[in-house]
Amino acid sequence: MNEIDVLTAFIEEGYQISPEAVDLICSHCSPGELVAYVLEHIDLSVLVIDVEHIDLESFNSSLHVNEETFKLSEELSPELEKSYNYNDSHDTNGSYDSYSSYQTSPISGFKSNYCNVDSPISILSDITDNSTCVGEYMEFVQFFRNRYTRLSDIIRGRITARPIESLKKGKGTNFRGSREAGEVSIIGMISDMKSTSNGHKILEVEDPTGSFSVLIRSADKDLFEQASHFVLDEVVGFTGTLTNDGNLMIAQKVTLPDLPAVNPKKTGSFGKAVLTSDIHIGSNTFLEEPWERFLDFLNGDTDNEALLEISKEIRYLLVAGDLVDGVGIYPGQENELSIMDVYDQYKKAGEYFHMIPKHIKIIISPGNHDAVRQAEPQPRLPECIRDYFPENVTFVGNPSIVDLDGVKVMLYHGRSIDDLVSSVPGVSYTEPTKAMVEMMKFRHLSPIYGSRVSIAPEKKDYFVIGNVPDILHCGHVHTIGVEWYKNALLINSGTWQDQTEFQKRVNVVPTPAQVPVVDLETLKTTILKFNE
């Protein structure tokens, strides 16, 4: 967060701020949270915020709580490994029940706190049964226009922009040259990015009325740094001056749709939700044993008190795609499958899900390995596959937004992370939440068109993040990550598949068999490890 961001955040909330205070905030290790904290706790009578109004001590203590949460997750797990290794406990008991026995007789004595509590699910957004695309040109145009309209509306609340067409009409008249009227704003979708030989960036941006070139000068360090995070087909507001010939805008400020500076944090529900994805049942690298330990845990079959407590609290289980490994997803896949038949893969998956206690409500959305269309948005799994699963499973499309008794969760498999890794600096497979932060800034799950993500041109762009969810849940990259961004919880839920041949080659190291558990009251997250 740079000075301008800090300044903007306060000004937009109607406050003035002294330069010293800005410096202080900027030099803090987590300026974003600090700004939010200050705004939340500021005395309403204050007009100009100065250093004295920034209560670092109490902020740090509030931050401490957060840190502790993460510490717990880190500490909890080693402890688990030491004294509550599942294999050990079974060995001492001398009887390791095969999973099928749970199916008929759940662990006796396990009593969830929410056995008789209703855990409602309402689906807020989902493509399933709403796909209207038939593959015509105008559908593609409408798809992008819908994206533009919805994202530009968000930006329009922050800047006053004019249509691009009017810049050309106004060529040589009102605003060119005169100092006062010199600054103009436009909102455009980026259609091309180039670097000039002098190291500047030239963007070609577009709105439904026309297109225009915008120059980002390399000398404007902050601006240029911001621009380095731009990707194709995202919607951005630009403010700047036109060159004398009226053909180019020299940008001075860019406005992203981004989450609002103050995004109220959701609290108030109860119980816990377990988030996972990329199970890859049917692959020969599927980690069956840790997965079965995880199922045991859901059934409260654990000697670890802390774990048992957690398992009693669970109300929801969310799966963000790649339930099975599928067939024909990549060349030569047949050599890496343990179950060759895709329906058998789902049948097996169904058996596993039958072992999960019925009071836990399960949501499953598909990914690129699942047996639905590859083009996103993907509808839910077809009926013949849904039939393999118990009644407590709700199938949704990808992406989709669900409401879990008051907590809004957006599920997206995360195909677009591949594209973001290769086009945004600092985004990598090891820290998948960095890509999710970018999604939040774009207010779009998958802006880049024509690269690795296949799209179906639907009337509505389901990838636009309109109402901000409390949790964004992705998978796909097989690495776990938890991060807060402006009070939105971003989670990438890892995998149940060991490193594949392909991943070895491209140097991707997965973090399998780790499961984030979110407390629905505080949204604090604990990561449980099931690999040994």
Next chain:
Amino acid sequence: MGEIVVSDAMRDYFEELESNLHKEIEIANRARSRGRDPKPHIEIPLAKDLADRVENLIGVKGVAEQIRIFDETMSREEGALAIGKAVAEGVVGEFDSKEEAIEAAIRVSVAMLTEGVVAAPIEGIDKVTLGKNDDGSEYIRIFYSGPIRSAGGTAQALSVLVGDYVRRAVGIERYKPRKEEVERYVEEILLYRRVATLQYTPSEDEIRLIVDNCPICIDGEPTEAEEVEGYRNLDRIETNRVRGGMCLVLAEGLALKAPKVLKHVNKLEMDGWDWLNTLIAGAKSSGDDEGGFVGVKPKDKYLRDLIAGRPVFSHPMRPGGFRLRYGRSRNTSFAAAGISPASMYIMDSFIVSGTQLKVERPGKAAGMAPVDSLEGPTVRLKSGDLIRVDDEQEAIEIHPEVEAIIDIGEILINYGDFLENNHPLVPSSYCFEWWIQEFEKAVENLPYTRDELKNPSQELALDLCEKYNIPLHPAHTHLWHDISVQEYEKLSTFISENGVLSHDSKILELPLNLTTDSGIKTILEHLLVLHKINDEKIIIENPLPFIRCMGLDSELKKKWNSLPEELTETVQVVNELSGLIVRERAPIRIGARMGRPEKSNKRKMSPAPHVLFPIGDSAGNTRKMEAAAGYISSMNSKVGQIRVEIGNRVCPACGMDTFLYRCDCGEFTVPKLFCPRCGISAQKEECPKCGSKTTCVKMQNINFKEIYQAAFAKVGERENIEVKGVKRMMSGTMTPEPLEKGILRAKHDLYTFKDGTVRYDMSDIPLTHIRADELGIKVEKLIGIGYTEDIYGNKLERDDQVVCLKVQDLVVSYDCGQYLLRTTKYIDDLLEKYYGEEPYYKAEKLEDLVGVMLMGLAPHTSAGVLGRLVGFTKASVGYAHPFFHAAKRRNCDGDEDCVMLLMDGLINFSRDYLPEKRGGKMDAPLVLTTRLDPSEVDKEAHNIDVCDHYPLEFYEATQSYTNPKELESTFDLISARLGTPDQYEHFMYTHDTTDIAAGPLNSAYKTLGSMVEKMDAQLALADKIRAVDASDVAERVLISHFLPDMFGNLRAFSRQGTRCLKCAAKFRRPPLTGICPKCGGRVILTVHEGAVKKYLKVSKKVAHEYNVSSYTKQRIELLGLDMQSLFENDKSKQTGLLEFM
């Protein structure tokens, strides 16, 4: 090198070629001196030998002389390394900097290694620069690009060695790779393997070993769109995209050819290459796990990537497949194989002369030629008859009656191809050539003539066995090795019990129903015991040897009680029980499938222009000159005023700007250069102000109508000829061709290629002997162009005498002949009407073309070879001497290349037309080889055998899988004739063919319409052939063709770009405005629903009918559901689900 050793007759031949050449050069130079072409003289330098070619290709003065000196004492490879060193050290040539010298040195070396023919040294090496090691020292980086492929593995690998050799000479440090760079190579090469093909993919450890130790940094320019994912943005590697040239050099060069590199390293005593030993040892240990196994195993590599419509003729080594016959016909060898024309017809005309077959062994692929002295296929007719068809005419007649093809006939492959591929000799089929030699060895003074012995009666065959104790004649030998001992016993018992032998022992009768029901008929079929069905009876003619082999006596009584138990092979049992020596009739079958179809067609660019003259967008996509001449850009503008990018020139005398090569004042113009950035004009390569490259290309308005009308007036044609031009020139200087040439080409219905020449493409097939009567000419014509005697040394006087083809003479298809005839008329018109010279050819009909000078030129090469037209063939191929093909660096495994009129090249070719992009200089006659020296052609041609029979020891050696190298000295090979007059003459062949154009004229692949039709035909053939597993074919086609196609198109649909219908502008994503932002035109999708769904229905049908694996079925089903979901509106349509179940 030096003078080539030739006989007097051949000297006359070469001198005549050269005198014709010089005559044509003189005419061309005179015409060009008028200044109506980019240069006032011909632009194809002549190269007498390799040294000349290298110098002309690379352009380092003095190299040729030095090469000739080295060549006296050194081998080609040693010479290449030495010349590289000499150039780098500055002994030859002059350079501004060390980098330039090193770059030139490497290019010269590679050029020498590739015989100065291919484009690899100019196009395959982008640049050579110096990089910095972490310790501050410098290292050499060689940037390879895609066309390095044309150099071949050995030259690629040696180019790295040259780099190292040169590096030592000039004192530069070795390359010290960083760890992440090594890993980058690993990732990149494996990624390249996925997007393109590699002959050999090294293991990850092998790649690490090479990169860690290679003293030169193998770099490259990006060739593929794919980017690496893991090791990105490395300091010293400029791109994240895949560098194809680098991958090729490392994998197919260094890794695959390590033994060859090591040989040179040892010879030169270079240190620092010891790691090659590790590499070779590593590769060996993994491949040599077969232990003491002697023999060959089925190889199914040739079946990979099976495409719809290109049928499989035989699965690997399966009974019923091609029976291997060793030998060479006058139209085979050099990677071309022969089959009976009857086989071609019976197998639904998929194979014709020139068709490429992917074969199991000895090489990867072979061009096909008709050889009618081979045995044809054995088929079961609908009537139940089992007959062998050797005759072409009979094959055509019975083709509709064929129910099953039990055996697809023989394939003729010569010893030289085994030698070239270093493939162990596999056991020979028992054939007449072998039998007769065994007979001759056993019996002095043959009591019979050869003709009598070719097809002996059953009595004579058995008689000879008894009398001389020689093996049973092959014509009476059945394929005993194809049935089991149990089947043998069953058959023998059945015949003993049910057979009825006629009185004269000429006919054996079996009851039809019983024979069929008991499965005996199938056994007879597998043995290839021919039979007919007549009156509910199976009739076997001349059955005595068959009966004898079964261990039955003349009363059909068993002479044995039980089979000897210790014998497990049926052939052994037959030998034992019959008391005869019975050899294996077809121990080895060669698997094959169709590769590329044959080609014989005009070279056309797409879209095909008549002239390289730019008209911009003034005539839209049709590019019609007439439309451009009538173009009006806006209401008030002048008619025919068009705006195009064109090279601007200036007259040094009067200072006039023009795009012509010669000013009205008579002076030759020069390009007018300016800096595109600063805008200042500067007659230098570099801008004096900013240092960027200057150009003469300028967007300018030209009065095209005037030019158009003047051009028509000049050549005296009426303006009713439709001439097409190009939108924009591709060359650096954007020099246009004179419009007049286009008018005359259009008049004669000819198209031009990127370099201004008119070309015709044909598949390469070798030919060493010709007869006037099959070339569509009279013997007088042959005599007229210098042929004097036939192969037996008799005076040439009849049409049907066989003569040795001279090395630079070509036989082209009739269609090519017609095209060339029109080209001669065009050249004559050009000379007369444009240059004001005398017409040269004055040819009226095809025969007039005999003796006309041509130029052969292969893709990926830059050196033309002088040729002469000698005749025509109905087949869609270009027949030429194997040396001629080798001089173009082609072999005959299905490659194709072009011919053009020599005069066309001399007059019309200009370097100024060549595209300024990677590969632009490929496939252009940058130099012309005038005299073909066999020791300077591709070494592959030295392994051709030219004897008239293979010795008995050869057939015996094949039985023990001998390495062909061991027999090298017993064969009459070209390599042994080099340096003697016989290197050109007195070639022989072992198997004759009556007609080199026999068989169908066009492959069914070309005559069938849609892909679905082709697929149906392919599967119908698979159903018929015994040696083919139709279900496997169906599955392979689905997996390697239809599924990837559907999958790819489905992906492409969802990521597609769009295109403006009006101005053809392309957009990565549809514009938000919906219309073309450039011209306001309608924008459309580039991938349509139809393209995505095209193969879905047929895939489902085939998967179902041929019961492919459920995995494949499921993939198709899921793709179907995917498409349905994408293309169907949930709200409007809920039906159709059942269709996909």
